[in-house]
Amino acid sequence: MTTRFIKFPWRGFAGSLLLAACGTIHGMAQDGADAAAKPALQKRPLRSAAERTTWVATLRDSYARPPIAWPAPHVDEGVRWQEIGRLPAVPHPAANPHNQPKEALGKSLFFDPRLSGSGHIACASCHDPDLGWADGRTVSFGHLRKPLARNAPTIRNIAFQPSLFWDGRSASVEEQAEAVLLNPTEMHVTPEQVVAALTAIAEYRALFAAAFADDEITFRRTAEALACFQRTVVGGHSRFDRFMTDRRDALSDDELIGLDLFRREARCMNCHHGPMFSDGGFHNLGLSYYSRQYEDRGRFVVTQEVADMGRFRTPTLRDVTRTTPLMHNGLFELSGVLNMYNAGMPTLRRQDYQHDDPLFPVKSPHLRPLGLNRQDLADLAAFLGTLEEPRHRVRPPLLPAAP
Numbered sequence: 398m399t400t401r402f403i404k405f406p407w408r409g410f411a412g413s414l415l416l417a418a419c420g421t422i423h424g425m426a427q428d429g430a431d432a433a434a435k436p437a438l439q440k441r442p443l444r445s446a447a448e449r450t451t452w453v454a455t456l457r458d459s460y461a462r463p464p465i466a467w468p469a470p471h472v473d474e475g476v477r478w479q480e481i482g483r484l485p486a487v488p489h490p491a492a493n494p495h496n497q498p499k500e501a502l503g504k505s506l507f508f509d510p511r512l513s514g515s516g517h518i519a520c521a522s523c524h525d526p527d528l529g530w531a532d533g534r535t536v537s538f539g540h541l542r543k544p545l546a547r548n549a550p551t552i553r554n555i556a557f558q559p560s561l562f563w564d565g566r567s568a569s570v571e572e573q574a575e576a577v578l579l580n581p582t583e584m585h586v587t588p589e590q591v592v593a594a595l596t597a598i599a600e601y602r603a604l605f606a607a608a609f610a611d612d613e614i615t616f617r618r619t620a621e622a623l624a625c626f627q628r629t630v631v632g633g634h635s636r637f638d639r640f641m642t643d644r645r646d647a648l649s650d651d652e653l654i655g656l657d658l659f660r661r662e663a664r665c666m667n668c669h670h671g672p673m674f675s676d677g678g679f680h681n682l683g684l685s686y687y688s689r690q691y692e693d694r695g696r697f698v699v700t701q702e703v704a705d706m707g708r709f710r711t712p713t714l715r716d717v718t719r720t721t722p723l724m725h726n727g728l729f730e731l732s733g734v735l736n737m738y739n740a741g742m743p744t745l746r747r748q749d750y751q752h753d754d755p756l757f758p759v760k761s762p763h764l765r766p767l768g769l770n771r772q773d774l775a776d777l778a779a780f781l782g783t784l785e786e787p788r789h790r791v792r793p794p795l796l797p798a799a800p
């Protein structure tokens with residue numbers, strides 16, 4: 398690796414092991430001298446072709462059954478897991494019921510840069526349907542093209558998220574939309590500016606009248622329409638979904654082995670479970686860069702609870718192969734992420750001056766070295782690829798004409 402602008406936040410044996418394992422981390426410096434250190438855990442032996450064939454037959458048999466009869470997942474005691482599966486119907490809240498005109502209005506607003514203070518940034522600038530409703534960047538460019546602190550997540554399936562943002566600081570999609578608009582580093586606009594800009598456009602007045610009881614344009618209604626549209630951006634047509642719809646042949650042998658690894662030996666179901674492949678909870682994976690240049694305290698900033706230091710919300714894994722780069726800081730590719738999980742994730746070492754620091758972040762106890770071999774890692778990656786939605790060209794709407 399040649400890029401040199403970020404130092405990895407951990408040192409010593411575990412760090413060197415990880416650095417040796419992660420060939421695909423963006424911009425990470427390898428600063429351990431003992432990079433060739435041996436892995437702490439013996440890797441599982443590779444399977445021969447014949448052994449794989451026998452194993453696949455066993456798995457086809459197990460997974461042909463209804464999920465309730467599948468092999469039990471490997472989760473730690475106390476984890477309240479839910480089986481992976483198909484998405485339920487979208488829950489539109491009673492306070493913001495869905496109707497077609499509101500969805501259409503929300504879509505128009507989502508693509509309209511006139512919602513931003515600069516007049517140049519739309520929601521779709523950073524949540525682009527052609528890029529899996531994310532932006533394909535490490536971190537997004539915000540107002541006046543200033544880089545933001547975090548990676549833009551997809552907005553697909555956010556209807557099913559119990560909280561929004563990497564740190565869960567918004568409790569509803571409506572609240573989230575208001576927060577992004579007002580954020581000076583993102584849309585950089587005031588409620589009054591939004592209302593004035595939209596009221597000046599005759600077609601928006603008509604669209605609001607169709608979507609709501611009357612033609613009053615308010616900041617809240619703008620957020621409601623945006624939320625209503627975003628809740629219609631849902632997946633559910635991946636090959637995994639077909640597999641779950643009694644099409645058990647929809648997964649290849651590699652992918653099926655990967656599914657089983659995901660549920661068992663790789664221990665992913667400790668946090669990524671249910672139809673969203675997320676527990677909606679917050680965990681510390683050792684990526685907080687605590688007291689380093691790229692520090693992100695995550696959930697702690699929201700709750701001020703010591704236990705939340707460096708915790709981030711478990712992201713969905715649906716469509717994850719479309720939204721690289723990954724993690725809250727956008728510093729990783731999928732193969733690097735899998736290598737890190739296999740090594741048990743980085744363990745931050747306390748510096749001398751940090752021995753009594755009560756805020757020092759603690760890594761999740763669910764993470765530990767997995768001992769997966771390269772076949773396993775490839776199978777796991779193949780399974781994650783089955784969560785990808787088929788490509789549908791989303792036509793940006795024709796925006797209402799300027800006044």
Ligand code: HEC
Pocket residue numbers: 507518519520521522523524537538539540545547548549550551552555558560561562563564570573574577578583584623627
């Ligand atoms: C400049 C880029 C940018 C723009 C413009 C932008 N977003 Fe985002 N969006 C982000 C980033 C970055 C995050 C993650 C921030 C965080 O977690 O702290 C995010 C998070 C979100 C989330 C939460 C997703 C999740 O999984 O929790 C939603 C929903 C969302 N944005 C919707 C919108 C809407 C609606 C607009 C327009 C009003 C918008 N965004 C405009 C970059 C942007």
Ligand code: HEC
Pocket residue numbers: 659663664665666667668669679680681682684709710711712713714717720722723724725726731734735738761763764777
């Ligand atoms: C302890 C809970 C936990 C376990 C176990 C876990 N994850 Fe995660 N996963 C998370 C959290 C939390 C994040 C986000 C962390 C961050 O950004 O700092 C994440 C992020 C990811 C991402 C990046 C997603 C994105 O959109 O950026 C992938 C891919 C992923 N996990 C796959 C897996 C796989 C595969 C396994 C099993 C080998 C696994 N995870 C095990 C909690 C967990």
